Amino acid sequence: MQSEQGAYQLYIDGQWVGNQSGKTFPVYDPSTEEVLADIVEAGAYEVDLAVQAARRAFDSGPWASSTPQSRARILFNLAAKVREQLTPLAEMETRNTGKPIVEGEGDIEAVAEVFEYYAGLATKIPGLVNPVSANALSLSLKEPIGVAGLIVPWNYPLLMAAWKLAPALAAGCTCVLKPAEQTPLTAMMLAQWFEEAGLPPGVVNIVNGFGESCGAPIVEHPLVDKIAFTGSTEVGKSIVKLAANTLKRVTLELGGKSPNIFFADADWEASIDGALFGIFINQGEVCSAGSRILVERSIYSKFVEAMAAKAKTIRLGAPMDRETRMGPVVSKDQYDRVSSYLAIGRGEARLASGGGRAVQFDKGYYIEPTIFYDVDNSARIAREEIFGPVAAVIPFDAEPDAVRIANDTPYGLAAAVWSRDIYKAFRVVKQLRAGIVWVNHMQPTCVEAPWGGYKQSGTGRELGPWGIEEYLETKQVHINLSEKPIGWY
Numbered sequence: 001m002q003s004e005q006g007a008y009q010l011y012i013d014g015q016w017v018g019n020q021s022g023k024t025f026p027v028y029d030p031s032t033e034e035v036l037a038d039i040v041e042a043g044a045y046e047v048d049l050a051v052q053a054a055r056r057a058f059d060s061g062p063w064a065s066s067t068p069q070s071r072a073r074i075l076f077n078l079a080a081k082v083r084e085q086l087t088p089l090a091e092m093e094t095r096n097t098g099k100p101i102v103e104g105e106g107d108i109e110a111v112a113e114v115f116e117y118y119a120g121l122a123t124k125i126p127g128l129v130n131p132v133s134a135n136a137l138s139l140s141l142k143e144p145i146g147v148a149g150l151i152v153p154w155n156y157p158l159l160m161a162a163w164k165l166a167p168a169l170a171a172g173c174t175c176v177l178k179p180a181e182q183t184p185l186t187a188m189m190l191a192q193w194f195e196e197a198g199l200p201p202g203v204v205n206i207v208n209g210f211g212e213s214c215g216a217p218i219v220e221h222p223l224v225d226k227i228a229f230t231g232s233t234e235v236g237k238s239i240v241k242l243a244a245n246t247l248k249r250v251t252l253e254l255g256g257k258s259p260n261i262f263f264a265d266a267d268w269e270a271s272i273d274g275a276l277f278g279i280f281i282n283q284g285e286v287c288s289a290g291s292r293i294l295v296e297r298s299i300y301s302k303f304v305e306a307m308a309a310k311a312k313t314i315r316l317g318a319p320m321d322r323e324t325r326m327g328p329v330v331s332k333d334q335y336d337r338v339s340s341y342l343a344i345g346r347g348e349a350r351l352a353s354g355g356g357r358a359v360q361f362d363k364g365y366y367i368e369p370t371i372f373y374d375v376d377n378s379a380r381i382a383r384e385e386i387f388g389p390v391a392a393v394i395p396f397d398a399e400p401d402a403v404r405i406a407n408d409t410p411y412g413l414a415a416a417v418w419s420r421d422i423y424k425a426f427r428v429v430k431q432l433r434a435g436i437v438w439v440n441h442m443q444p445t446c447v448e449a450p451w452g453g454y455k456q457s458g459t460g461r462e463l464g465p466w467g468i469e470e471y472l473e474t475k476q477v478h479i480n481l482s483e484k485p486i487g488w489y
Contacts, residue, residue, distance in 0.1 A: 014201025057202030251460030260290030412454030
């Protein structure tokens with residue numbers, strides 16, 4: 001996995017390989033700012049090698065003739081390996097991302113669950129017999145789309161990789177995976193066990209690098225049939241433009257500015273917990289983060305006070321400390337980005353808690369859990385995705401007002417509604433323009449349920465049977481049962 005110089009190599013066609021340029025780049029521990037590892041950097045040349053390997057594996061290798069049962073066994077083997085190696089995987093995920101170890105362990109457990117779910121689904125991809133009026137048998141067959149380019153983010157590195165790898169492999173596709181350049185280490189660890197799990201060479205290839213020099217060549221490559229991307233809306237738009245040249249199928253899970261709506265009749269303690277959890281879990285580096293907290297005016301002042309008081313008790317600390325509930329953000333770039341929004345917020349709203357660097361740490365990209373209130377929905381901190389521990393609390397007067405504010409955003413990934421009144425809760429649910437809506441909760445994610453957004457939060461869905469459909473083509477087969485000539489001429 002590592003070269004003589006100690007850099008993590010690329011994984012192409014079942015082999016650990018170097019690159020043509022000799023370039024490497026560092027990845028960091030965001031809690032100490034120290035280099036964790038050096039990574040061999042892939043460019044267009046290495047991407048082409050990976051795509052060619054995936055193409056051969058799909059078109060003529062053993063994967064081309066693999067059965068759903070054999071693919072299922074391989075995915076179950078990968079899941080078992082993840083469970084066996086949960087501790088080192090979680091520790092590496094924690095060191096590379098800065099998330100608390102208890103969250104890292106939960107993430108890796110979820111990785112195993114995703115592989116297990118799609119292992120089970122691999123043998124349950126049915127076709128159809130279409131009831132046509134002609135004297136014929138009409139079939140609809142499901143077939144793998146081909147070579148899938150998978151580009152994943154840094155906030156849940158291995159879990160986001162699993163969300164894409166598992167359904168793609170279950171469907172029978174081959175893959176070129178590009179982890180985020182900030183957090184590639186757990187994906188490289190997983191690749192160590194591909195051969196042991198039974199994956200033939202070329203079925204999964206991993207290339208590490210940067211968006212323009214590594215990601216773009218994957219998107220533009222004519223032998224890649226499908227792109228699955230999770231990341232920012234800005235990058236998602238550029239991917240659509242690049243993919244248009246070859247008319248690839250594209251699925252995108254992009255940004256969000258999700259409303260977390262609290263009515264006066266909601267359970268008080270659960271609501272305060274839900275408001276904080278919705279935005280501060282994983283340091284706020286969550287695409288579905290409840291970053292806009294909408295509170296009914298009759299409880300607004302008391303709600304803000306309670307949120308601020310509880311936010312000050314959140315345990316910031318070293319990610320490997322099991323008592324830590326918030327670590328540093330992932331990188332210096334992200335720290336600078338979030339800090340710039342803290343400055344913007346101070347000019348747009350009032351500050352209830354936080355608002356700066358966590359001063360108790362000499363090193364590391366630590367930011368205080370921050371709550372702005374009296375935020376207007378037109379403010380930048382209410383409209384732009386910050387992707388950090390920054391909440392914008394907005395008052396509303398009544399149910400229609402809450403729905404209007406909630407939907408007044410270019411995004412539509414997730415939303416939550418808190419109320420004891422089930423009639424009111426479901427009236428609001430039906431009106432929210434979001435792909436995921438929680439009632440009296442915020443952020444639970446089930447592998448069995450669809451994940452994806454409306455509007456500029458993306459296209460397509462991941463997880464559940466919806467996720468595997470994104471890697472399948474539908475073929476119509478018409479079998480004539482009449483032996484007579486057509487007779488047209």
